[in-house]
Amino acid sequence: MGSLINGVNGQHALTFIKMKHDFASLKVNQNRLVDAIHSSSEYGSAHRYGDDATETGMARLSLNDADKQVRDWFKVNVESLGCVYSVDQMGNQFAIRPGKNSTASPVMMGSHLDTQPTGGRYDGILGVNAGLEVLKVLHEHKFESEGSIGLVNWTNEEGARFPMMAVASGVWAEAVPLNKAWNLAEVSASEDGAKKTMKEELERIGYLGKQKASYKEFPFAAHFELHIEQGPILEMEKRKIGVVEGAQAFKWFEITVRGRDTHAGTTPMNARMDSMLCAAKLIVQANKIAKEHDGLATTGILNMQPGSVNTMAHTVTFTLDIRHKSDSELSEIEKQCRAQFQYIAENDSEKGCKLEWNELVNSPAVNFHEDCIAAVRDSAIEVCEDLPQTSNDGQLWKPMISGAGHDSCYTSRRCPTSMIFTVTKDGVSHNPREYCSPEDCALGAQTLLGAVLRYDRLRAEHGNLQ
């Protein structure tokens, strides 16, 4: 995708847009935004940690009953704002507020309403609610955008219940085949003991839409996503807004270690094929390698069989999530893990263990679009300019690379995309205590509003509303 502004760098063009924009009076309503975040979090709230009604985390796993409820809530809200509403085959919910030109592709805001099993009230939820708040502001001001502006709630972004993150935006981007997504089975069996598929659960809760899940069927002019940073950097540097220029590369593996299940009391140490001990060494080593390369490594799931105190496991299976902002450095981390794991399994596990690698996800580094980045940056500059200067260098926004994967990584393959980050208390995310202050939520939503309207104006001025 080329820049809309030929021969002019984004900074320059957006300064131009900023100077003549007529939407400076459009302000998000902080209280209304925060109320909406917490109202929608009634569906699936869990893991109470304090006395206040809002001091809980969330357990709104994709397509569970609470997720159905919040989807119904989403539909009612966007329809009350006069949006055109639709659902596609992956349960993605789209709301479009028509612009002066209502036939051109919409500029979309989007994020997700599903959470981790022990998730918080902001990851994804802030992004959808901020988009909803922008639509409310446009609606109450009867603002006429150049093209249409919309909001999408993407299904199963977390990948926590159905183990492929951002799978539904992946189908929309035609990066993930529809049937592969539909057939994903949940990680843990439901109460009736069966592992349901995504398609079964979409049907069960009434969100298996007929609209084809594809960017060809439902193209976007652009995609903007507001999200909590989920890390400690903005807070540590006392800044307010992250202007997200891309996302780090990551890969997910499932690694199986096969040993032998022998008796814990009668098998001498040097006669063992202890798959748990071997797996422990591999996990320690992966972390060491990642740290040496300034990357990340995490094991979030580990299962062992047969599972008896006085019997070694014959099989241990664990996940390995490795990340780096550079594709080539990530490859190097993977290469060293593969080589050193093999060495440990063969030579540092007594009688030896066998290894199998299964690649679950391969998400290369993502570079967002310069026009969208410029729209976000210019909006952030405006939002920050009246705030007290707290950072060492006097700048309250910062260009950042996303540590996590997001739906925006998939949309970025099919339309200009960027993201906005807000401060995350203590950098804690995927945790009930995840927190973004009301002020920071509103600053993020205001930045989103400014970025979307800038981009809307930009594409109109460059004749991109056919």
Added chain:
Amino acid sequence: MGSLINGVNGQHALTFIKMKHDFASLKVNQNRLVDAIHSSSEYGSAHRYGDDATETGMARLSLNDADKQVRDWFKVNVESLGCVYSVDQMGNQFAIRPGKNSTASPVMMGSHLDTQPTGGRYDGILGVNAGLEVLKVLHEHKFESEGSIGLVNWTNEEGARFPMMAVASGVWAEAVPLNKAWNLAEVSASEDGAKKTMKEELERIGYLGKQKASYKEFPFAAHFELHIEQGPILEMEKRKIGVVEGAQAFKWFEITVRGRDTHAGTTPMNARMDSMLCAAKLIVQANKIAKEHDGLATTGILNMQPGSVNTMAHTVTFTLDIRHKSDSELSEIEKQCRAQFQYIAENDSEKGCKLEWNELVNSPAVNFHEDCIAAVRDSAIEVCEDLPQTSNDGQLWKPMISGAGHDSCYTSRRCPTSMIFTVTKDGVSHNPREYCSPEDCALGAQTLLGAVLRYDRLRAEHGNLQ
């Protein structure tokens, strides 16, 4: 318990017994023994690994349906041999073949018929079947022993389903309170989703006896247990029989590591409280410490929460089984683990993790009774004397310390006890491929027969049949 032979060492006394014994013609029937092992293993066979009907392992968890079936089989078999049969409150099954004096306490043979979830056909099963074969030999020869001779099938020796090993002999020995044992809940929930207690399952399968489970109610003159070695030593040294003089000390712990569940992509390595990484380091360290002390360490169960690929675990719980033949060395291993685990959790886990230790089992080193050891040794010498000499030193039997815990460790607290070990192929146990050859099974059973009759004669000659 003092020696029956005052002022004379066991070796000398038993040589005396050996010279005048009149039961040299009593020989176990190898084919009948092996047939019985495999017939009884029809109940609960699982994990096929070869084409032959006997090439499977076992999944006969204590008090499951297959365990009920093999208990019924045990009852029918011992009653057909004219034994007096009874069941106690823990489901322990007793069969007594009356001797000339049928009022004195019986000399018992015993082991167990429950197995690990992926167990084999010999652990426990050989011991009960060898005892049954001894009773068959005595029956067919109408042999009149001095006192009564019996056989016991102990409940839940493995501790695999109800997590306390040898719990039912523990109750008999009054080392474990009855209600504690009855209230033990199974490790994994049954098909209906509920975790059944031992008492519920004893009732369900009809094996909750009325007879008090106590050595006071049902005293033994002695307890002899034949068991596969479950380790590689006899096979490596090309010997045939282990004369077991005691059992190593062991402790079981459940260790909980608490960290923080934050996002795998956005939490810098140095800002983490990664409980899985910490647990992995602890497991590696425990194994290192155990090896340095010539002891053993094993982690057989590990669970982590919440269990999501891209979220660190906030909690990891794992078991640690440590063993040593010396109580003081085991204490030293535990002490070093506690200190070094604490150091790792505080200083080598980035932002730190919290540890909790829960002691599940504390089984001190056991020294068996000199008279029983002598009876086994003398019987083993006789059994081995006509076999081809294969070991380096020309001796086919060997004094050994048991690596595993056994019901004999509890009986040893209340009556003279010893054990006999047989060769275990590749040292593999707690595994479907666990194997003891027909010849080795028969050599073990013959040694058991000789040991029991020697002890029966010994106590009669020393006036211990009041």
